[in-house]
Amino acid sequence: MKFAIQVNEGPYQHQASDSAYHFTKAALEKGHEIFRVFFYHDGVGNSTRLTTPPQDDRNIVERWAALAEQYDLDMVVCVAAAQRRGIVDDGEAERNGKDATNIHPKFRISGLGQLIEAAIQSERLVVFGD
Amino acid sequence: MSELHTVNKSPFEKSSFDSCMAHVLEGSAVLLYEDGVYAATKGTAAAAKVAAAGGVKFYVLGPDLKARGLSEERLTDGVEVVDYAGFVDLAAEYGKVVSWV
Numbered sequence: 001m002k003f004a005i006q007v008n009e010g011p012y013q014h015q016a017s018d019s020a021y022h023f024t025k026a027a028l029e030k031g032h033e034i035f036r037v038f039f040y041h042d043g044v045g046n047s048t049r050l051t052t053p054p055q056d057d058r059n060i061v062e063r064w065a066a067l068a069e070q071y072d073l074d075m076v077v078c079v080a081a082a083q084r085r086g087i088v089d090d091g092e093a094e095r096n097g098k099d100a101t102n103i104h105p106k107f108r109i110s111g112l113g114q115l116i117e118a119a120i121q122s123e124r125l126v127v128f129g130d
Numbered sequence: 131m132s133e134l135h136t137v138n139k140s141p142f143e144k145s146s147f148d149s150c151m152a153h154v155l156e157g158s159a160v161l162l163y164e165d166g167v168y169a170a171t172k173g174t175a176a177a178a179k180v181a182a183a184g185g186v187k188f189y190v191l192g193p194d195l196k197a198r199g200l201s202e203e204r205l206t207d208g209v210e211v212v213d214y215a216g217f218v219d220l221a222a223e224y225g226k227v228v229s230w231v
Contacts, residue, residue: 015138016138016164016231019138022193023214023217023218023221025214026213026215026217026218027218027221029215030215030218030219032218032222124222124227125226125227126221126227127227127231128138128231129229130138
């Protein structure tokens with residue numbers, strides 16, 4: 001079955017990102033397809049490659065990235081939410097005159113249309129938030 | 131159409147469980163996870179609502195129960211424990227997922 005996942009909360013503050021990760025991983029391990037993981041609102045915080053948790057803690061960003069690598073996941077970050085919270089890729093840095101980027105290469109910034117498309121194309125949309 | 135409702139907040143903290151219970155239809159299911167697992171515990175106001183909901187199945191996410199130090203003996207009768215794979219199965223089994231976030 002085809003699933004779309006929406007993540008509305010950032011890492012480390014809420015359990016939503018952990019729950020979404022474990023659900024997504026379990027679905028993939030059962031042979032389901034994940035059409036897209038869409039990071040919205042504070043969920044965009046899951047995509048910064050600059051995150052550095054203590055060594056004995058889980059690295060939520062790298063954990064998502066490893067899952068994306070293994071299963072070729074499409075992980076999309078909402079552009080408006082990203083701009084507000086300082087999540088930047090090359091295109092956004094250029095467009096908004098920023099001196100740095102911080103997005104992890106396994107994520108991409110795009111618009112809300114990607115969430116709508118995911119909801120239409122998938123048989124189930126599962127939302128994780130606070 | 132039957133639905134899987136998910137509740138992730140304690141009924142003693144937020145009203146999402148009550149909202150869910152006001153909308154859930156016979157033949158649907160409720161999965162309690164994260165702090166939502168507290169709604170599955172015996173001897174609470176939430177337990178009475180679970181018991182009174184006829185034709186609705188209740189599930190609780192085992193890892194979240196364990197993370198909060200709650201043993202399965204604390205669960206309201208009829209509540210079934212599932213793992214993440216079971217959560218996925220439920221999402222696939224029911225026609226849609228309604229997330230009460």
